[in-house]
Amino acid sequence: MLDPDFVAELLRILGPGGMRMGPDMPAGARSDESRTGRHMPAAWLAPATVDELSAVLIACHARHQPVVMQGGLTGLAGGANGAEDHLAVSLARFAGxxxxxxxxxxxxxxxxxxxxxxxxxxxxxxxxxxxxxxxxxxxxxxxxxxxxxxxxxxxxxxxxxxxxxxxxxxxxxxxxxxxxxxxxxxxxxxxxxxxxxxxxxxxxxxxxxxxxxxxQPAERHTALCALPGAAAALPLLAAARATLRLAAFEAMWPDYFELSEQLCRLKLFDEPAGIVLLIEAEEPLEPFLERAFEDGLIEDALLARSLADARRFWDVRECLPLDDALPGLHNLDVSLPLPQIPAFVSGCRERIHAACPDARALFFGHLGDGNIHVVLHDTSAGPNAIHAMESIVYQAVGALGGSVSAEHGIGRLKREWLPLSRSAAELSVMRSIKQALDPHAILNPGVLFG
Known part of the structure; x- marks a missing residue:
């Protein structure tokens, strides 16, 4: 329960349109896209200016009041999830x-x-x-x-x-x-x-x-390519970097690609592929693909002849229906040195299925920059099994010199795994910086550090 004098002070700063409490708070204030948040904050604040935000933080700093920042709530690491005694702060009114x-x-x-x-x-x-x-x-x-x-x-x-x-x-x-x-x-x-x-x-x-x-590029060309396996993807990437103004180089392993085709109601290749790549460049792709065919790196390819074709290719890559098709899925976001990626995927899949035979492990991601997403799903698995699968993935990432978070940060959900990617000395320096800039630890408490 917030002190009434504090509530009155916040209302003076923000006005009635900048503060909500109880049932008036947005439902989304409970959790980010990880859907792991369990508590609504004590209040939801929406400053409309930098001066208002500054005044709010001055008041919170003086009272040692915890604050959790909430943006579009699209993160997957629990970083925007607060507690019952936290204030959620949104800058949605400070936009443009x-x-x-x-x-x-x-x-x-x-x-x-x-x-x-x-x-x-x-x-x-x-x-x-x-x-x-x-x-x-x-x-x-x-x-x-x-x-x-x-x-x-x-x-x-x-x-x-x-x-x-x-x-x-x-x-x-x-x-x-x-x-x-x-x-x-x-x-x-x-x-x-x-x-x-x-x-x-x-x-x-x-x-x-x-x-x-x-x-703005004068043109953009998109192709979907079927390869015999992940081993062929790396020399293809090297060739693409050397000869193309590459705009995207996305990978889908068969487990992900086939499910995404099904969910998007598309059938793009007649034969199964060892891996599927979405390649986009700012110049025609035909000469590059012809050389790749001759070198045995590509087995089949589809060129987008229209914006609608390119959108279909991207629909399969992004697979928006996936969350509804696999309720409760866990989406892990890691990066690895490029040469280690094929072994990482095959090794993780084998160990996950050995530990949880009914589990689904789907692999896709931004191969051009080494960022792989791993989707874990098992309707029969409890929290211990999910944790075991996560451990398999993160331990493999650590052993191969990768990062346990490529895009979504550490938040609250990955704190356990952060030492796999950062040394004790690095973590100590991070804590020192945090202490210097936020001595009362009011900003996003529990994020990064326990």
Missing amino acids: VEAIDPVAGTMLVRAGTVLQNAQDAAAAAGLVFPIDLGARGSAQIGGVLATHAGGLRVVRYGTTRSNVLGLEVVLADGRVLSHLNPMVKDNTGYDLTGLMIGSEGTLGVITRAVIRLWP
């Missing part, structure tokens, strides 16, 4: 593109802006917003940056961090750090912008960002 500089190729955008809206604004200016996710219609810029979400275009435009030139951030004590730098080169001390990206709201709250924009 403030400026686009077509000469410099930059956008100044507010954190509550939905990713799709930022993409559309860039496209209207004849430019490309470089970050793209399947959840583009819901994910907000602040959450994307806070989790360092990567997405579908990293192979073309680089990581999210590499496309952020400057940030405005409100610290736990309400101080505003504004370094909305529009320059590509800026060597003026510690990279606080880079530090905040991927910090999952534990060090400060991102409010504005300067994002680097890219020229």
Whole structure:
């Protein structure tokens, strides 16, 4: 129960439209897309300005009041899940593109802006917003940056961090750090912008960002390719990087591809494939595919002859009906050194099926940047079996020198596995930084660290 004087103070800061309690709170405030949240927060706050957010955090800092940040709630690591005594803070009311500089190729955008809206604004200016996710219609810029979400275009435009030139951030004590730098080169001390990206709201709250924009490609060509196996995918990727302006290089192992075809009501290849790749480039693909056929890397290929064809290929890759078809699925998000990926997938599948014979383990992902998604599903398995399957995946990632989180952060759900990817010394330094910037540990408590 919040102190009435504190509630009155928050209402004075935010006004009646910026604070909700009890049954008036949005139902989504309970959990992110992992659906693991169990408690509604004590209140839901929606500041409409940076000054309002700063004032809220000053008040929370003085009372040691925990705060959990909530963006579009598309994350899968439980990072936006709060507790009954937490305040949930949303920047949905602080949204919009403030400026686009077509000469410099930059956008100044507010954190509550939905990713799709930022993409559309860039496209209207004849430019490309470089970050793209399947959840583009819901994910907000602040959450994307806070989790360092990567997405579908990293192979073309680089990581999210590499496309952020400057940030405005409100610290736990309400101080505003504004370094909305529009320059590509800026060597003026510690990279606080880079530090905040991927910090999952534990060090400060991102409010504005300067994002680097890219020229709109004259054309984009898409193909779906059937390969004999994952071993052929890596030399094909090397050849694609060497000869194409590669925009996407997505992989679907047979278990995932065949189920996705079924759910999307499509039949794309006559014969089963060892692995299916979706390749997109900013130039015609026919010469490249012909050489790949001659080299025995590709067994079959479909070229998109229209935007509708390309959309069908992407529909299979994204497989939006999957969550409803496999209720209770667990979607793990890891990355590995490229040469280790075929062995990782085959080894994980074998060990998971040995441990849980009725389980489904589906593999797909952004092969171009080494990011693999693993979908685990077993309707007969209890929490112990799910944990055992997760352990198989994460232990394999650790043994192969990979990362237990490629895109969604650590949140609350992956804390147990973080030491598989970061050393004790690194974790100690992270805790020191957290202590320095948030001494009362009010920002996203329980995220990253227990």
